[in-house]
Amino acid sequence: GRTEAAGALRTGLSGRLRIGAVPTASGAVALLTGPFCAAHPLVTVEVRAGLRSRDVLGGVRDFELDAGITYLHRELGEEFRAVPLYEERYVLLTDAADSPAPGATATWQDASRLPLCLLDGAMEGRRVIDEVFAGAGLRAAPRLETDSVAALFAQVRAGRWASVVPYAWLHVFGVPPGMRAVPLTAPERTVSVGLVVSAREPAPVLARALTGLADGVDVAGALEHLPGEA
Template sequence: MLFRQLEYFVALARERHFARAAAACYVSQPALSEALRKLEHELGVPLVRRGRTFEGLTPEGERLVLWARRILADRDALEHEVRALQTGLTGDLRIGVIPAASGTVALLTDPFCTAHPLVRMRVETSLRSGDIVERIRRFELDAGIVYGDGVDTAGLTRTPLYAERQVLLAATDLLAGRSGSITWAEALELPMCLLHKGMRGRDLIDDALVPSGLVPAPQLETDSVVSLLAHVSTGRWACVVPQPWLTIFPPPAGVRVLCLDDPAVTAGIVLVTPAVDPGSVLVKALIETARTAGIDDTLRRSAQRRES
């Protein structure tokens, strides 16, 4: 009964609405409210500030929700470990992925699912690094693929996956007389579309260009790498994308790829997971896959074949 009460309480803290929390838990609103009142009675403190609608958690409730998430995560980890001893790994694994890695996440998830066919994976690919890290700390995600810098990962385990480099894509007609590489000063003279400011992939570019005094001023901005590729395929735009994307999605017909130099813009992509002991056997298995899958080598060989 306690676990169910904690599940209802965590759902209410997440949804901040009684009816939505009840729907998320597949119970009626009166049943959820009654369970929470019993939890408050058992603990001897008010947890929810009630009015005509949900008005938030009390200070005691804010503290309890941290423990509730941890208790439920530990319960799930225990159940997974017990089942693993009997039938192998089973259960659900939730992974948050930054948009820049949404094209390469299969290099991790595919070998993991092959090795552990009874595990179900849910991958969210529209999150930013900071959001992923925060949701891991709240036990709402089991793991995340994020940029290795620019985000506070204190208290989490970091497993390097690969290094990405930004490259230029443009139609052959826009790159007349150019081959191999191009400087940023030259690239920014082209009709450019880039990721939105504030996205880490864009911030990497802006920060790297500060010492040279260059400031990108693209006519078009988007929050999607797929959208960048769609625009460059028209033949009228140039864009900048992480090179690993081209391993999964080859450049459109008539589009060339040039290395961007002066400076080269690179970043490390890492897997972040909770640093708890004993921890989840599913997360441990994911870390082992990340260490042995050779993702960085795969991407490097692919880039070399494309350049040769």
């Protein structure tokens, strides 16, 4: 709350906070760095937002990163402490001319039949999507893959491709002109995303300040609404 923020200002935390994140979590990172920088004006922040999940965890373990934001759906082990931030859910991004009426939903089977552009297979965000397809007895066979969120949006926006993307991306990028984002159901699947720091004591002071702040920020609520929505 405000009293902690005022206290932090008086203590004058300084230094450089290094955060690593999987590409799908860039919206969550921004929701934390804003209030963090406001509370700690002497701290600079470095965000590495294009990392693979294993590199996020490796960086936190080796103290090359103070904190990471990644998927919490696998066992992290006792060396990490995690603060859940939000549940990632998925939408089908299609050409508006091809897609159902507003308010409609699509199934993962519908998605599997489209010419898909997805993140590449080495990325945890893609593995999560593959697991949902597999759980429904389906297999996604994308004709185009990329390791970049921006490149994926550019491909879809140019036409011809559909994609399965986290709803939270729409919070950052919006829905490209001429496209429609349709919630994916059947199966309805979400995956937990959270802030990860080293469990070693004493915790580095900047990591401790960030986890304390994360406990009080409603990341899930903010990502639930697109900018401009009522």
